Amino acid sequence: MNIDQTGLQTAIAKARKGGKEGGCPIGASLIYHDGDEVYVLGAAHNENTQKHPNIPHAETASIQDAGSQKLETFQKTTLYTTLSPCSMCTGAILYFGIPCVVIGEDIHAEGRVNIELLRRRGVEVVLHENEECKELLQKFIDENPKVRQLNDKPELYPRLLEREQSQVWFNRPP
Ligand SMILES: [Zn+2]
Numbered sequence: 001m002n003i004d005q006t007g008l009q010t011a012i013a014k015a016r017k018g019g020k021e022g023g024c025p026i027g028a029s030l031i032y033h034d035g036d037e038v039y040v041l042g043a044a045h046n047e048n049t050q051k052h053p054n055i056p057h058a059e060t061a062s063i064q065d066a067g068s069q070k071l072e073t074f075q076k077t078t079l080y081t082t083l084s085p086c087s088m089c090t091g092a093i094l095y096f097g098i099p100c101v102v103i104g105e106d107i108h109a110e111g112r113v114n115i116e117l118l119r120r121r122g123v124e125v126v127l128h129e130n131e132e133c134k135e136l137l138q139k140f141i142d143e144n145p146k147v148r149q150l151n152d153k154p155e156l157y158p159r160l161l162e163r164e165q166s167q168v169w170f171n172r173p174p
Contacts, residue, residue, distance in 0.1 A: 003038050007031045007080035007102060008130065010043050014058065015082045015136055018045030025136040028058035028081040030066050030098075032073065041077055042066030058082070059089035063096060074098055082133040084109035090117055100124040104133030108141070 007029050014027030029043040044061030059081050066074075074096040084106035085093065093101060094117075101123055106112065118125050 003031055003033055003078065004080075004102065006038075006040070007078060008082075008104060008128070010040055011058070011080040011082050011104065012130075012132055012136070014043050014045040015133070018047065018050075018058075019136060019140060021050055023047060023049040025140050026058045026081070026083045028062040028079060030062045030074075031078050031080065032076055033078065034076045041069070041073070055088075057086060057089050059085050060092050063092055063098075071097055078102060080104075082130070083137060084112070084127070085114055085118075086110060087114055090114040093118060093123065094121055098123070100126070102126045102128070104128055104130040105137075107134060108137045 010029035010031075011027040014029065015025040016027070018027060019025030024046045026046040027044070030041045032039050032041040042062040042065035044056075044058055044065045046058045047056040047061065059079060062079065062081075063074075066077075075098070077098055078100040079093060079098050080102045081089075082104040084103045085101065086109075099122075101118060103115070103125065106115070106127060107129075115125050115127065
């Protein structure tokens, strides 16, 4: 089992599933690895459109999908995500002590501040420029003008601005 290929392909498959449901096509997978033992511990896609508007991001939903696990188990996993994690998912990654995060792309993300935070806290972060991940999300943005507006005019959305400001806080030197 090629862990990197399996991890990202599982995340992409979940993103596609979310897209087919009419949701935002972002997927994630949590791969357990300990020596020769490698398996998918959890996998999920973003369900903001389908379910609750805030909480079920692909990364947090993957961690939830892993079910009840000891913290040591999470410490032997790598999280694969099609898009660079937001601050909420970054917090979950740190909370569960996930030591490695592999990211499909970050051009549609809020910036690199969360990657910097993860790295500063000792998490290994591998950032790819995966065309499949980029195209999936770009297609969704093009087909959903409301989301596009969110990207183009953040000043219209005070909550988004608030989030930007909270990230400035994260970006402060320690
Ligand atoms: Zn998130």
